[in-house]
Amino acid sequence: MLDQQSVANSDERRRLGSWYTPPALIERMLNLLTSDGWSVEPASDKMRVLDPSCGDGRLLLAVKNRMPRRCSLIGCDVNPQTRKSNEAHGIEFVEANGLDIDWAAFHSEQGFDLVVSNPPFLSQLSASTSRKGASARGGGPYANSAMEFCLAGVEALRPGGRLAIVLPQSVLASRDTAELRARVTSLATPVTSWWSSSPQFDADVTVAVLVFERRKTFVEGSDAPWTSAITTALGIPPIPTLYTSGVVGDRATATANFRDEYYALVPAVADHHNGPPLVTSGLIDPGACLWGTHPVRFAHQLFTAPRVDVALLTGRFSEWAHKMLRPKVLVAAQTRTIEAVADERGEWLPGVPVTTVIPSELDDLLPLAAVINSPIAALIAWHERAGTGLSPTSLRLSPTLILELPWPQHQFNAEIVSQLARSEQHTFGIEMCAAFGVAGDEAELITTWWRTAGQLRRKRASPMGKNPSSVD
Incomplete structure (x- = not known):
């Protein structure tokens, strides 16, 4: 795969939010996907898999090597330097911002079976990574762009399809991501999650992995925090019935x-x-x-x-x-x-x-x-x-x-x-x-x-x- 250090320099990586996923975290994501028995058994048709911020394609390649079904892999990234690495592994590469594409209708299909994503972590408090205003997908002006990719990921799924995504822990309870959380949960059900207090990669950001499954019908979403990944890991008791x-x-x-x-x-x-x-x-x-x-x-x-x-x-x-x-x-x-x-x-x-x-x-x-x-x-x-x-x-x-x-x-x-x-x-x-x-x-x-x-x-x-x- 493409070496992390070959992507320009640290300033450029920070501008792009380009922090590649380490093997241990990839393994964690794939284990969570099927931990409840979600079926990925061989079928006559290919499993359509998308990574809307694919980097060098390592997440998609891991899915291909792990899944018993044949896979059709689509990867999207703004960085043209990653095209060669993706195409060398049979990944159809789209050079674009993954937030700008209607993935649900991509190639005239009816959505993806699986979306995997370690999206750019673009803080809106930094001038170099700010989008200069609120997200077009909803949320406040300080909503990290990773939550936009979370919403784009569930929008890309077919009913019953799943999203496994790495998110910075700050978005789980942030006020500015509340609207985005509501939109995600109107389309998908939270399945499971994982969190560790230790930074997982070079970005030195504490992250969580969340898995969602696309609903068959739209429901009223909730903007409640997604903090169970953290509270469960820390052994914090659930809130009892209170008077x-x-x-x-x-x-x-x-x-x-x-x-x-x-x-x-x-x-x-x-x-x-x-x-x-x-x-x-x-x-x-x-x-x-x-x-x-x-x-x-x-x-x-x-x-x-x-x-x-x-x-x-x-x-x-x-x-x-x-x-x-x-x-x-x-x-x-x-x-x-x-x-x-x-x-x-x-x-x-x-x-x-x-x-x-x-x-x-x-x-x-x-x-x-x-x-x-x-x-x-x-x-x-x-x-x-x-x-x-x-x-x-x-x-x-x-x-x-x-x-x-x-x-x-x-x-x-x-x-x-x-x-x-x-x-x-x-x-x-x-x-x-x-x-x-x-x-x-x-x-x-x-x-x-x-x-x-x-x-x-x-x-x-x-x-x-x-x-x-x-x-x-």
């Missing part, structure tokens, strides 16, 4: 600080005695604030007890600081579970990108901290947002997601949030599960998972004089 009464947003508002607040804070932060403590994500443990007991790194500087001199904040940021100095719940970013702490006296300023949850009524402060810290909240967040964090096993929580967390139907004692600060996680977890109507073995399973996941982060926390507990 709820509204959502967190019925009792609070939430905001997150970003770049502007960060740069405004930089000159005002120091280890001095003036101003409110600066609390970053690394200083937030469930139910506890580590400020003053653990060092923290902010703006590439190490602090022992950072405070913000509000007098040094300029423009609108002085007013912002005064608005933040009120009772609130601070929620850490990029964590394995949801980690939040109540600022009962309204004394702290949130770092970036800490989320601030402000109760509508002061009496709701501790209940909010309890619900947000609960195992049920963490479980829902994983099923909704798996794959969106900076690391494969962390969550990126938005204010919207926090406000959409359900509120338990059953009464609970808000003071139990203090159990977290006393390291009584099991008792807290079981009681909060009960508030949602979850008990017995289900509550034990969820609480055990939640405690284990949370411990991984807490082990990183260091007392004063050792390594800093966060980098912001």
Whole structure:
């Protein structure tokens, strides 16, 4: 096959999203295709197989060598350098963008039996790979082009045909790919999936393999996240039946600080005695604030007890600081579970990108901290947002997601949030599960998972004089 390094240079490969599929991942894809007994037994007619972003044709050749049926192989790619390699292996090569062709009617046929694809991963946050706007197939402006190939793949299938595709994990729960997920599931049924936290090839992107089967009839699709590939691999329990009464947003508002607040804070932060403590994500443990007991790194500087001199904040940021100095719940970013702490006296300023949850009524402060810290909240967040964090096993929580967390139907004692600060996680977890109507073995399973996941982060926390507990 064509050597990976022969495709121009790394910049060109990045521009094309040209990252070839390693043999182990190909084997994984083909195993998933038939893991449920999908029939590929010999038949009188050829199996029509398409790869709409074929590169050097290695996926199609693997199918040909694996399948007991004779295959008619069609490969498409924008790179003319791959033509020779494909045609040398009996692949009909089409030089084009695979998204620009009506594959369902290609050669006047009625669709393909199998589509395999490791599509270009073209991030819309980079100027060199952006399509300069929303996808013509649907989705938001930041929808990775790999999801367009997923939709094109199911559109190319005959009823009963299958798509096996490699996707970057970021698209599984991305807001901008929601419409594309709905369109895919209106045409095809998810069959199975696979995910690993280890990067699989040179792109250094964590990926999942998903298999879909084309439906016989169109149905109303769902834009729900495709996170089961990740949650199953990580051993995250399914969401049980919950008894709820509204959502967190019925009792609070939430905001997150970003770049502007960060740069405004930089000159005002120091280890001095003036101003409110600066609390970053690394200083937030469930139910506890580590400020003053653990060092923290902010703006590439190490602090022992950072405070913000509000007098040094300029423009609108002085007013912002005064608005933040009120009772609130601070929620850490990029964590394995949801980690939040109540600022009962309204004394702290949130770092970036800490989320601030402000109760509508002061009496709701501790209940909010309890619900947000609960195992049920963490479980829902994983099923909704798996794959969106900076690391494969962390969550990126938005204010919207926090406000959409359900509120338990059953009464609970808000003071139990203090159990977290006393390291009584099991008792807290079981009681909060009960508030949602979850008990017995289900509550034990969820609480055990939640405690284990949370411990991984807490082990990183260091007392004063050792390594800093966060980098912001």
